[in-house]
Amino acid sequence: MYSPLIDELMQAFRVLPGVGPKSAQRMAFHLLERDKEGATKLAQALTDAVEGVGRCDCCQTLTEQSLCRICANPRRDSSVVCVVENPSDIIIFEQSGAYQGFYFVLHGHLSPIDGIGPSDLGLDLLESRFSGGDIKEVVLATNSTVEGEATAHYISEIAKSHNILVSKLAQGVPLGGELEYLDGGTLAHAISSRTRVE
Numbered sequence: 001m002y003s004p005l006i007d008e009l010m011q012a013f014r015v016l017p018g019v020g021p022k023s024a025q026r027m028a029f030h031l032l033e034r035d036k037e038g039a040t041k042l043a044q045a046l047t048d049a050v051e052g053v054g055r056c057d058c059c060q061t062l063t064e065q066s067l068c069r070i071c072a073n074p075r076r077d078s079s080v081v082c083v084v085e086n087p088s089d090i091i092i093f094e095q096s097g098a099y100q101g102f103y104f105v106l107h108g109h110l111s112p113i114d115g116i117g118p119s120d121l122g123l124d125l126l127e128s129r130f131s132g133g134d135i136k137e138v139v140l141a142t143n144s145t146v147e148g149e150a151t152a153h154y155i156s157e158i159a160k161s162h163n164i165l166v167s168k169l170a171q172g173v174p175l176g177g178e179l180e181y182l183d184g185g186t187l188a189h190a191i192s193s194r195t196r197v198e
Contacts, residue, residue, distance in 0.1 A: 006028060006032070009028045009031075009032075010024040010025055010027075010028045011024070013027050013028060052064050055105075056068040056071055056105075057071075058071040058102075058129075059071050059102060059103045059104050059105055060104065060105040060106070060107060060122050060125070061087045061090055061103065061105045062087045070090070070094075070102065070103060071102060075100075076100055076101060076102055077100050077101040077102070078101075078102060078134050078135075079101070079134060079135060079136040079137065080100075080101030080102065080135070080136065080137045080138075080139060081101060081102050081103065081104050081126075081129065081135050081137075081138050081139070082099060082101055082102070082103050082104070082138075082139040082141050082191075083103075083104045083106065083126070083138060083139065083140055083141060083142065083152075083155055084103060084104070084105055084106065084141045084142070085105075085106050085107070085108060085109055085142050085143055085148065085151075086105065086106075086107065086108075087105050087107075089105075089141065090103050090105065092187055093141075093187065093191070096187045096188040096191065097188065098187070098188035098191045099139075099191050101137075101139070104122075104125075104126050104129070106121040106122065106123075106142070106151065107121065107122070108120070108121060109121070109142060109143070109145070109147040109148050109150070109151040110147060110150055110151045110154060111147050118154065121151070123154070123155065123158065126155070126158070127158050127162075130158065130159060130162040130164055131162065135162075135164055136164065136165060137164065137165040137166075137167060138155065138156075138159045138164055138165070138166050138167070139167050139168070139169070139191070139194055140152040140155060140156060140166065140167070140168040140169070141168070141169055141191075142155075152168065165196065166196065167194040167196050168194060169187075169191060169194055
């Protein structure tokens with residue numbers, strides 16, 4: 001029905017979450033009919049980001065540098081590490097202003113059914129940070145899903161084996177909810193009222 005290049009463009013848009021066939025068609029035709037300059041900028045920005053963005057050597061968040069700006073900040077509290085599933089979760093914490101420690105980004109959660117194990121999440125890197133002796137507390141901020149809770153439990157056991165205090169977010173985070181959908185006030189309350197994991 002469409003030419004091969006248009007069809008390829010629409011299929012490319014469909015890799016984005018929440019973009020179905022109709023949305024992909026609208027975006028493709030908008031760029032081709034009304035905003036070719038915008039399409040060129042988009043293509044260049046995507047190319048630059050894919051080639052230039054990697055993972056922080058310390059926390060695994062997305063950055064162009066070997067250390068992200070948070071890990072490179074000497075004023076952060078190095079005794080506390082907050083473990084999150086996605087880089088977007090860090091943005092939510094930073095907007096709340098309630099947390100001044102460091103982070104560790106898993107880029108997902110344990111899911112044996114999907115073949116995602118501890119090494120896929122970089123848990124060996126996290127454990128090596130635990131072994132350094134600087135970390136006194138780990139805040140588990142994985143999503144309140146079955147997989148998120150299982151991942152939190154696994155990390156909790158590793159941290160406890162290094163005599164590190166383990167806490168998790170308090171009230172305000174709904175069961176089955178994801179951090180990126182919380183408002184800053186709810187998250188600020190959850191981080192300040194976090195509870196110790198036994």
